[in-house]
Amino acid sequence: MGGKSIDSNDNSRRNFIKTTALAAAGFMILPRHVLGGKGFLAPSDRLLVAGVGVGGKGESNLNNIHNGGKSEIAFLCDVDRRRAANSVKKYPQAKYYEDYREMLDKESKNIDGVVVSTPDHNHAMISIAAMQLGKAVYVEKPLSHDIYEARKMTEAAQRYQVVTQMGNQGSSGDGVRQLQEWCDAGVIGKVHTVYCWTDRPLWPQGITWPSVNGEIPKELNWDLWLGSAPYKPFIDKLVPFNWRGWWDYGTGAIGDMGCHLVEPPFRVLGLDTPMDVQCSVGSIYEDEFKRGYYPDSCPPSSHIIMTFKKTNKTKGDLRLHWMDGGIKPGRPEELGANEPFGSNGVLFEGTKGKMMCDVYGSNPRLLPLSRNQEVHTKQKIERVNGGVEGHYWQWAEAAIAGYGKIRLSSPFEIAGPLTETLLIANLAIRGTDVRTARANGGFDYPGRDIKMIWDKEQLKVTNFDAVNAYIKREYRQGWSLGV
Numbered sequence: 001m002g003g004k005s006i007d008s009n010d011n012s013r014r015n016f017i018k019t020t021a022l023a024a025a026g027f028m029i030l031p032r033h034v035l036g037g038k039g040f041l042a043p044s045d046r047l048l049v050a051g052v053g054v055g056g057k058g059e060s061n062l063n064n065i066h067n068g069g070k071s072e073i074a075f076l077c078d079v080d081r082r083r084a085a086n087s088v089k090k091y092p093q094a095k096y097y098e099d100y101r102e103m104l105d106k107e108s109k110n111i112d113g114v115v116v117s118t119p120d121h122n123h124a125m126i127s128i129a130a131m132q133l134g135k136a137v138y139v140e141k142p143l144s145h146d147i148y149e150a151r152k153m154t155e156a157a158q159r160y161q162v163v164t165q166m167g168n169q170g171s172s173g174d175g176v177r178q179l180q181e182w183c184d185a186g187v188i189g190k191v192h193t194v195y196c197w198t199d200r201p202l203w204p205q206g207i208t209w210p211s212v213n214g215e216i217p218k219e220l221n222w223d224l225w226l227g228s229a230p231y232k233p234f235i236d237k238l239v240p241f242n243w244r245g246w247w248d249y250g251t252g253a254i255g256d257m258g259c260h261l262v263e264p265p266f267r268v269l270g271l272d273t274p275m276d277v278q279c280s281v282g283s284i285y286e287d288e289f290k291r292g293y294y295p296d297s298c299p300p301s302s303h304i305i306m307t308f309k310k311t312n313k314t315k316g317d318l319r320l321h322w323m324d325g326g327i328k329p330g331r332p333e334e335l336g337a338n339e340p341f342g343s344n345g346v347l348f349e350g351t352k353g354k355m356m357c358d359v360y361g362s363n364p365r366l367l368p369l370s371r372n373q374e375v376h377t378k379q380k381i382e383r384v385n386g387g388v389e390g391h392y393w394q395w396a397e398a399a400i401a402g403y404g405k406i407r408l409s410s411p412f413e414i415a416g417p418l419t420e421t422l423l424i425a426n427l428a429i430r431g432t433d434v435r436t437a438r439a440n441g442g443f444d445y446p447g448r449d450i451k452m453i454w455d456k457e458q459l460k461v462t463n464f465d466a467v468n469a470y471i472k473r474e475y476r477q478g479w480s481l482g483v
Helices: 002-025 057-067 081-090 100-110 120-132 147-160 174-184 222-226 252-261 263-269 387-401 412-431 465-470
Strands: 047-052 071-077 095-097 113-116 136-139 164-166 191-197 276-281 285-287 302-308 314-324 345-350 354-358 365-367 452-455
Touching: 047 057, 047 100, 047 387, 057 071, 057 081, 057 113, 057 387, 071 081, 071 100, 095 100, 100 120, 113 120, 113 387, 120 136, 120 147, 136 387, 147 412, 164 387, 164 412, 174 263, 174 345, 174 354, 191 252, 191 263, 252 263, 252 302, 252 314, 252 412, 263 314, 263 345, 263 412, 276 412, 302 412, 412 452, 412 465
Parallel strands: 047 071, 047 113, 071 095, 113 136, 136 164, 191 314
Antiparallel strands: 191 345, 276 302, 276 452, 302 314, 345 354, 354 365
């Protein structure tokens, strides 16, 4: 009898251990795709996130996503261990990689979403690689470095049916929705002109590439940082921020701030990519009558005018002015002499009035300011939980819910055309540096003082072919967009 009792207890013990183990497995944090298809919720209801570029803005992005309470920062990837230090300290459980390709190859089955916060020139290839693996993707603005990349990223998001979001967090704010409600209610009538302006660049532009090479920090993998860009020797102060002013890596002031400032008119007025673009740029003079020529560097300032096809919110075709480098539009007559105009802002001019906002669509207001106490419109547009901060949480929750289940503020289907618009503006800027030699010396600049006509379907400028070379650049050998 004693032996039978022992066997019975043994079996009971084994069954208990098996049952307990199965129950415990149900609460493990596992990637959603391991447990089910689209729309399947992990038992932990948490998203396993990999960050690529985890210092500076990348650190901020991961923190904001993590603060939503639905994400686990599981992997960190950065080519610069100095920049990654804070994230490594905050997320000690996260496995660290230097090369995103190795991380995706080895850890794909353990990743649900990828947050891309690298310099602009590497956004597209990292994002598309993640989307091809079925991962949700959050990409810092602008979506891409090139127009062709933006188009391919938009197509990839639809093809692979993954949740996407660009990091223009103001698109989730209450401000832009208030502007839209005023416009929808006809408070300012039909809009005919929009001005967007910024005090950027806050980094050097309109300069020549330094002739003295720097010493590569031991913590930085320079080859991986360059990624798709042409090989050049390392120079001091390019990393981590001043790359924004160089065409090989950045997209200038409009690339940096356009996604925050052009987004409100894009959303409010229902705009698509422009029909044409023209611009003027600031100059640097090296000596008397000697204008500097710095084709590798973005200009110190610019004024761009884009024409958009008429929508039901505009009076005919719309003209949108972009101004950077401290250039601002004329002060509205309705604004009091001592009422602030702001160093970054958007002004809508309509047939019945004007309205404006600050960066991210914040602080929306009618002009004159007294109208804000007189005009009351009913709230008709649903607000994003958490507003601007909720932009990050929205992405994580949508990724957990599955493709098509939650409406996002800036999915690639919206962010793609917006980014294309900003990069079309950059074609006009780069066109001002296109030059042809004269037989008797000197140069002609045929791209200055012209209006460039854009063909959205053909993805090209139809009347000045020289700038079409900037629509799709050649990647450095060994790097590919993968499409």
